[in-house]
Amino acid sequence: MKTLLLSMFMIAGIAHGQTVNKISSAPLTSQAGLYLDAGTPLYNPVKGFQLYKKAAEAGNPQAMNAIAILYSKGIGTEVSQQEAFLWFKKATEKGYVNAWYNLGSMYRKGLGTPLDFTKAYQSFSKGAAASAPASLYARGYMLYKGLGCTQSYEEAVKMFRLAIKRRSISSMYLLGLCYANGYGLKADTAKAKYWLKRSALAGYQYSKDELKVEGPENKNISPVQKGTKNAKNTVSFSYKTVAHNVKANNLNGVYKGYILKYDWSGKFIIDKVPLKLVLSNNNQQVDGLWTEQGKSAIPLTASVTDSAIVFSNTSFASTDHYSPDKKVQFEFKSANLQLINDADSIYITGNISLWATDRNEPEKPMSISLHKDAKLGVDEVKSRDEFNLLVYPNPFDNTLQFSFYLQKKNDVMISLIDLSGRVIYQEQKPFNQGANTHAISSDSPPGAYILKLSSGGRTRQVIVLKH
Numbered sequence: 001m002k003t004l005l006l007s008m009f010m011i012a013g014i015a016h017g018q019t020v021n022k023i024s025s026a027p028l029t030s031q032a033g034l035y036l037d038a039g040t041p042l043y044n045p046v047k048g049f050q051l052y053k054k055a056a057e058a059g060n061p062q063a064m065n066a067i068a069i070l071y072s073k074g075i076g077t078e079v080s081q082q083e084a085f086l087w088f089k090k091a092t093e094k095g096y097v098n099a100w101y102n103l104g105s106m107y108r109k110g111l112g113t114p115l116d117f118t119k120a121y122q123s124f125s126k127g128a129a130a131s132a133p134a135s136l137y138a139r140g141y142m143l144y145k146g147l148g149c150t151q152s153y154e155e156a157v158k159m160f161r162l163a164i165k166r167r168s169i170s171s172m173y174l175l176g177l178c179y180a181n182g183y184g185l186k187a188d189t190a191k192a193k194y195w196l197k198r199s200a201l202a203g204y205q206y207s208k209d210e211l212k213v214e215g216p217e218n219k220n221i222s223p224v225q226k227g228t229k230n231a232k233n234t235v236s237f238s239y240k241t242v243a244h245n246v247k248a249n250n251l252n253g254v255y256k257g258y259i260l261k262y263d264w265s266g267k268f269i270i271d272k273v274p275l276k277l278v279l280s281n282n283n284q285q286v287d288g289l290w291t292e293q294g295k296s297a298i299p300l301t302a303s304v305t306d307s308a309i310v311f312s313n314t315s316f317a318s319t320d321h322y323s324p325d326k327k328v329q330f331e332f333k334s335a336n337l338q339l340i341n342d343a344d345s346i347y348i349t350g351n352i353s354l355w356a357t358d359r360n361e362p363e364k365p366m367s368i369s370l371h372k373d374a375k376l377g378v379d380e381v382k383s384r385d386e387f388n389l390l391v392y393p394n395p396f397d398n399t400l401q402f403s404f405y406l407q408k409k410n411d412v413m414i415s416l417i418d419l420s421g422r423v424i425y426q427e428q429k430p431f432n433q434g435a436n437t438h439a440i441s442s443d444s445p446p447g448a449y450i451l452k453l454s455s456g457g458r459t460r461q462v463i464v465l466k467h
Contacts, residue, residue, distance in 0.1 A: 049076025085112030100127030153184025
C-alpha cells in the first residue's frame with residue numbers, strides 16, 4: 001500500500017474536487033507551507049504546525065488534512081496517531097476528497113483507531129467515488145485481496161484502470177500482476193510486461209523486483225489427464241473452509257503430507273509444499289514443529305478450543321514470490337482442522353491462517369492435508385513405499401483431483417470408499433511410469449471418504465472430505 005500523502009507540496013497543492021468557501025484562514029495555509037519546506041531559509045516546522053493548526057481550527061478542510069499528517073509523522077509536534085485520525089475524519093466531513101485515502105489508511109493500519117478493514121474499504125470507496133487517484137488504487141488493492149470486502153479481481157482491475165488514467169504507477173504494477181497471473185482477465189505476458197515496465201520506469205520498486213523474477217506466482221497445476229472416465233477436464237481447485245472438530249488429546253504424533261497455498265481468490269493453487277508436522281499435547285495446549293521442505297523447522301505453541309486452534313507467539317521469517325531476497329515476517333494465527341481415524345492411519349486436513357506482520361494484513365489462504373500411522377509414535381515413524389499421493393482440493397466439491405507416482409507403467413485400481421466400507425466409485429486403468437494426474441467425479445453426499453490406490457501389490461489410501 002502507499003503510505004500517507006506526506007509531501008507538504010501535495011498537502012498545499014491537491015485540489016479538493018469540490019468548491020470550498022474562501023475563508024480568512026487561507027493565507028495561513030500558504031504561509032504554513034513555506035515554513036514546512038526544508039529547502040528554504042524560512043523552514044520552521046513548529047511554526048508551520050501552529051499556523052496549520054490555527055487554519056484547521058478555523059474550519060479549513062485542507063488544513064485539517066495537513067495537520068493530521070503532521071500529527072501522524074511528528075512534524076512540528078509530538079506524534080499522535082489519535083489526533084491524526086480525528087483530523088483526517090474532520091477533513092472528510094468537510095468534503096476534502098483526498099482525506100478519504102488517509103483516513104482509510106489509518107483504519108487499514110490500525111493507527112489511532114482499531115484496525116478495521118471494512119471501514120478502510122468504505123473510506124477508500126468514498127474517495128474512489130470522487131475519482132481521487134490514491135483512493136481508486138486503494139479500493140482496487142482491497143478488492144484484489146478481499147480485505148474488508150468480497151474478493152474480486154474483476155472489480156479490482158476496473159479500479160486500477162481508472163487510477164491509471166490519473167497516472168497511478170502502483171495501479172500499473174497491480175494491473176501488470178493481473179495480466180501476468182490471469183487474475184480477473186485473460187493472462188497476457190506482453191501486457192503484463194508493458195505495465196510492469198511502465199511503472200518500473202517511473203521508479204516503482206515492486207515492479208522492478210517483479211521483472212527480475214522468473215515467471216508469475218500463478219504457474220498453474222498440471223492439466224487433468226484427458227479421456228478420464230467420470231472425470232471433468234476442467235477442475236475447480238477452490239479453497240474451502242472446514243468446520244473444526246479436533247481435540248488436543250487427539251493430536252500427538254508425526255504427520256506428513258502437503259501444504260496447498262492458494263491465490264487471494266482461493267481459485268488457484270500457486271504452490272504445493274511437502275510438510276512434516278510433529279505435535280504433542282499438554283491438556284488443552286499443543287506444542288509442535290512445522291517443517292516445510294527445504295526450510296528450517298518452526299516451533300509451534302497453540303491452544304485448542306471448540307472452534308479453532310489458536311496459535312500464540314508463533315512467528316517466523318520467510319521469503320516469498322514478492323520478496324525473494326528479503327525475508328517477510330509472518331505469524332501463525334489459527335487453524336480449523338478435521339481429524340479422522342481409520343484402522344491404520346490418522347488424517348488431518350483443514351485451513352491454516354497466517355498474518356503478514358510486515359504488511360499488517362492476512363496472508364493468502366492455505367490448507368494442509370496430512371496423515372500419520374496410528375500404530376507409530378512420535379519417534380517411531382518409518383519410511384514406507386508410497387505412491388507419493390497428493391490430493392487436491394481437500395475438501396472437494398464434486399470433482400477430486402490427485403497426483404501420484406509410479407516406478408513403472410502399471411494398472412492402478414482407484415476406489416472411493418465411505419467410512420462404512422461401501423465402494424462409492426471404482427475404476428482400473430493403466431498409467432505411465434513417473435508422475436500422473438487424475439480426476440474422478442462423485443455425486444455422493446458430503447462427508448469423509450477414503451481414496452484408495454492399488455497397484456503392483458502396493459496400496460495407498462488417504463482420507464478426503466466432500467462438501
